Amino acid sequence: MKRALYVALNEVRLYIRDKGDLAFGMLLPIVTFALMYGAFGGHTLFEATAPIVDEDGGPYAARLVAQLEAVPGIDIDRLTAAQADTRLERSDLQLVLYIPAGFSDALAAGEPAQLVFRQRGNGGQEGQILASIIRGVAGDIDREFRVHRQVAAGLAGAAVPADRIAVTVQELLDRERRQPAVAVAEEVVGGSPDFINQFLPGIVVMYVLFSLTLSARVIVEERKRGTLERLLTTRLSVGGLYFGKFMSSVFRGFIQTFILLGLSYIVFRFFTPVSFLAALVVAFVFAAAAAALGMIIASIARSEDGAAWIGVVFTMTMVMLGGTFFQVAEGSVLDTIGKISIITYGREALGTIIAGSGTLGDTVFQLTVLAGVAVVGLVISRLIFRAVPGGK
Amino acid sequence: MAEEFLVVKDLHKSFNEHKAVNGVSFAIEKGEIFGLLGPNGAGKTTTIRMLSTVLEPDSGEVVIGGHSIRQEPEAVRSIIGVCPQELALYEDLSALDNMVFFGRMAGLNGQEARAQAMQHLELMGLVERARGRVSRFSGGMKRRINLAIALMGTPRLLFLDEPTVGIDPQSRNNIYETIRGLRDRGMTILYTTHYMEEADRLCRRVAIMDAGQIITLDTPRQLKSQIGSPDQVTLEDVFLKLTGRSLRD
Numbered sequence: 001m002k003r004a005l006y007v008a009l010n011e012v013r014l015y016i017r018d019k020g021d022l023a024f025g026m027l028l029p030i031v032t033f034a035l036m037y038g039a040f041g042g043h044t045l046f047e048a049t050a051p052i053v054d055e056d057g058g059p060y061a062a063r064l065v066a067q068l069e070a071v072p073g074i075d076i077d078r079l080t081a082a083q084a085d086t087r088l089e090r091s092d093l094q095l096v097l098y099i100p101a102g103f104s105d106a107l108a109a110g111e112p113a114q115l116v117f118r119q120r121g122n123g124g125q126e127g128q129i130l131a132s133i134i135r136g137v138a139g140d141i142d143r144e145f146r147v148h149r150q151v152a153a154g155l156a157g158a159a160v161p162a163d164r165i166a167v168t169v170q171e172l173l174d175r176e177r178r179q180p181a182v183a184v185a186e187e188v189v190g191g192s193p194d195f196i197n198q199f200l201p202g203i204v205v206m207y208v209l210f211s212l213t214l215s216a217r218v219i220v221e222e223r224k225r226g227t228l229e230r231l232l233t234t235r236l237s238v239g240g241l242y243f244g245k246f247m248s249s250v251f252r253g254f255i256q257t258f259i260l261l262g263l264s265y266i267v268f269r270f271f272t273p274v275s276f277l278a279a280l281v282v283a284f285v286f287a288a289a290a291a292a293l294g295m296i297i298a299s300i301a302r303s304e305d306g307a308a309w310i311g312v313v314f315t316m317t318m319v320m321l322g323g324t325f326f327q328v329a330e331g332s333v334l335d336t337i338g339k340i341s342i343i344t345y346g347r348e349a350l351g352t353i354i355a356g357s358g359t360l361g362d363t364v365f366q367l368t369v370l371a372g373v374a375v376v377g378l379v380i381s382r383l384i385f386r387a388v389p390g391g392k
Numbered sequence: 393m394a395e396e397f398l399v400v401k402d403l404h405k406s407f408n409e410h411k412a413v414n415g416v417s418f419a420i421e422k423g424e425i426f427g428l429l430g431p432n433g434a435g436k437t438t439t440i441r442m443l444s445t446v447l448e449p450d451s452g453e454v455v456i457g458g459h460s461i462r463q464e465p466e467a468v469r470s471i472i473g474v475c476p477q478e479l480a481l482y483e484d485l486s487a488l489d490n491m492v493f494f495g496r497m498a499g500l501n502g503q504e505a506r507a508q509a510m511q512h513l514e515l516m517g518l519v520e521r522a523r524g525r526v527s528r529f530s531g532g533m534k535r536r537i538n539l540a541i542a543l544m545g546t547p548r549l550l551f552l553d554e555p556t557v558g559i560d561p562q563s564r565n566n567i568y569e570t571i572r573g574l575r576d577r578g579m580t581i582l583y584t585t586h587y588m589e590e591a592d593r594l595c596r597r598v599a600i601m602d603a604g605q606i607i608t609l610d611t612p613r614q615l616k617s618q619i620g621s622p623d624q625v626t627l628e629d630v631f632l633k634l635t636g637r638s639l640r641d
Contacts, residue, residue: 006497010482010485010493014485225483226479226480227480227481227482229441229476229480230476230480230541232446233445233446233469233473234494235466235470235497235498235499236497237466
């Protein structure tokens with residue numbers, strides 16, 4: 001066992017020294033993650049542009065626009081009335097906020113003022129969210145006006161200058177805004193079932209399966225450089241050699257998964273600490289299953305090219321059948337055929353933990369299948385493995 | 393009579409219809425350098441692969457240091473070292489890493505493996521390149537590392553399969569000196585080579601193989617005396633007379 005561990009460590013050392021393998025195995029998942037982050041990373045916050053036509057141009061209109069601009073994720077696009085009408089007609093915009101002329105004057109005079117939304121249909125989903133945010137900001141301004149007016153009315157005749165009342169009330173309102181009586185906190189307890197949650201599990205296990213191609217080459221490479229036969233003249237048993245190679249393959253697959261899951265944890269906040277550990281357990285068992293299949297290919301292949309080709313064909317078949325890039329309808333023919341792909345079980349188990357907020361207990365079936373593949377694959381590969389034709 | 397460390401009796405090995413080794417028998421005394429010569433395809437390497445437990449013989453018996461290769465292959469592997477004909481190294485690793493790894497495989501702990509590795513690297517004149525990547529070594533340096541690895545674990549029987557192929561005279565001389573030094577320390581060595589002069593200088597006894605069989609076995613001087621004056625004929629003359637001049641490849 002000790003010598004098998006040295007074989008595994010040696011294999012890992014060789015892997016680290018081989019820049020090509022290292023780039024394929026470690027950097028590619030990071031690049032993929034960066035692409036996923038670029039595509040989906042900023043979408044945890046609602047982001048939109050609010051088209052505004054300011055026909056008033058007064059101080060209260062400016063204040064409304066400034067407060068809208070201060071809302072996280074909201075950008076302001078100032079348009080003229082003509083521009084807004086044209087773009088609304090072309091359906092380039094779904095909703096526009098008009099601040100009519102006289103808005104500031106009306107407010108200054110203590111009279112009701114009005115904002116106008118012009119929209120196509122119901123304004124679309126984004127338009128409705130924008131309208132809701134604008135109503136909220138307008139409501140805040142309205143409440144502050146009411147406070148100002150009521151305080152001014154209450155102090156009427158108390159010989160307090162109007163500008164002093166205005167400044168003091170504004171200071172108090174600002175303080176209240178910073179320290180609201182009712183605060184709302186956000187706690188993320190797991191991912192939502194959006195696009196990335198649906199496909200991340202498949203992408204993660206797909207990478208591990210790709211490393212199967214590298215695993216398939218380990219025996220062939222050892223044979224090619226002559227060290228396989230040399231090792232067989234040492235105290236290392238054939239079983240020890242085999243198990244060492246298997247362990248190094250598991251390690252390689254697991255590290256790849258760890259990188260992808262770790263980045264997801266840090267950046268997308270998909271996990272709680274417990275669900276992250278559960279995902280790592282799934283990743284480890286999946287890596288063992290993939291490594292065992294890699295060892296079967298390693299036992300069959302007689303050349304590096306042969307190992308690579310068998311590995312690629314096998315991997316791509318498993319990836320397609322496993323529903324990595326598209327959702328397979330339950331009960332369909334593809335769903336039935338997909339049961340032969342280990343990707344299916346790895347994806348389901350990781351998906352249960354990532355998107356479904358499940359526990360390891362919910363993935364017992366998938367983990368049992370994957371562990372079974374690992375054990376049976378290792379036994380089969382060892383039985384068909386011949387280090388030397390006519391020999392061990 | 394000196395103690396026989398390796399005894400081979402009626403060894404056979406066939407690959408399909410081809411008899412690679414056909415009834416080979418010989419014995420090597422403890423502390424002896426024994427030469428196994430023969431043209432390409434004579435069966436030398438197949439014999440060594442069987443003696444080093446890589447290949448299973450079809451029939452015959454081999455006992456090394458009192459252990460049968462059939463019944464106690466693990467015990468045999470714990471007392472042998474093999475320097476294969478082709479380089480068998482991890483070229484992406486340093487010389488030291490290669491030696492420590494094979495030292496571990498030979499049963500040494502980390503500290504012992506490191507100490508032995510440095511000792512053998514010094515013997516081979518490669519201490520200063522211990523941490524150099526093997527892929528950057530010259531052919532001669534790689535050959536010396538190939539031999540040094542076989543010494544890890546201090547084997548009692550060393551198989552050297554053409555260890556001086558394709559290297560310069562300086563490296564070859566270094567290897568000769570190393571081999572003599574090992575013999576002086578009591579190591580038993582089975583040596584194959586195509587260089588007859590090398591076998592003449594190093595080996596106490598020589599067996600010449602052809603077509604899977606040993607066709608003669610004696611000291612170089614006795615073999616030479618079979619065809620003329622030992623001072624005037626060479627071992628190569630004997631070799632060519634016994635194996636013929638026709639090309640084998």
